[in-house]
Amino acid sequence: MTWATIEAPPGLAPPEPMTVRAQTIPARHFIPEHSHRWNQMVYAISGVLTVTVEGHSFVISPEQAVWLPTGLLHRVGSLLGAEFRSLWIADEAGRGLPETPTVFGVSTLLKTLIVEATTIEGEEDRDGYAGRVTTLILDQLRRAQPLPGALPWPRGGSPLTALCEALYADPADSRGPEAWGRELGMSERTLARRFEAELGMSLRSWRRRLRLFRAIELMGGGLDVTRTAMELGYGSTSAFVYAFRTEMGCSPQAHMRGHAADRFE
Known part of the structure; x- marks a missing residue:
């Protein structure tokens, strides 16, 4: 299936010091490559976004966001659809934030502040409340922890x-490099070489990271650990728990309890 384009909003004015834009991206749609004269934070309140920047593509979930410095060419889309939020931040207000594209974790507080900033966007700030929300968002961005890597994704047009x-x-699809090579009309060796070149890891490593990414997404949507393990194709719940603990340093249950506790603190 092909992807369709969404035009960038016309008449964009510089943020003073921050502008929040809310947008829905339908499944298999993208905003073509473009840049801004200000910084941007890309975030999905729900769903998953595909972001292409500096020749690399990756996927981010609602637990993640990406910081894009001023002038950086980027493209944003969604495979399954997403509720998309853009925070445009002036250079002066963004002092102290990364000078390179950075993926970071989104705390419950930061997500709540983004939702509130969207709600009050465009209102007259008579009592300074909007300014205080902006200040808190900037503080949260400076405190956000960079993540070692999101889920890499092929660039548009790649087989x-x-x-x-x-x-x-x-x-849960268990096909390996040989079967996928036949599917795509290339040898197993060629597939492995292209995967390493385009995504920076082997198909096996990417599949492992994909399952972790999807596990967090599925459990965040309410699936229990056993059902999540089945959806991801693990032979048993214990195998899934072991793989999750190896990658994340805690069990799936502990990870979700931590997020639940965060919501009520």
């Missing part, structure tokens, strides 16, 4: 896109 989209939709 690997069909493979990654199929595995994202069905992470």
Whole structure:
């Protein structure tokens, strides 16, 4: 299936010091490559975004956001659809924030502040409340912890896109490099070489990261650990728990309890 484009909003005015834009991205739609004369934070309140920047593509969930410094060419889309929020931040207000594209974790407080900033966007700030929300958001951005890496994704037009989209939709798909090579009309060796070149890791490593990414997404949507393990194609719940603990340093249950506790603190 092909992807369709969404035009960037016309008449963009510089943020003073921050502008929040809310947008829905339908499934398989993207905003073509562009840049801004200000910083941008890309975030999905719900759903998953695909972001392409500096020749690399990756996927971010509602637990993650990406910081894009002023002038950086980027493209944003969504495979399954997403509720998208953009924070445009003037250079002066963004002092102390990264000078390179950075993926970071989004705390419950930061998400709540983004939702509130969206609600009051465009209102007259008579009592300074909007300014205080902006200040808190900037403080949260400066305190946010960079993540070592999001889920890499092939660039548009790559034959690997069909493979990654199929595995994202069905992470239990157990086909290996040989079967996928036949599917894509290339040898197993060629597939492995292209995967390393385009995504920076082997198909096996990418599949492992995909399952972790999808596990957090599924459990965040209310699935229990056993059902999540089945959806991801693990042979048993214990195998899933072991893999999750190895990657995250805690069990799936502990991870979700931590997020639940965060919501009520």
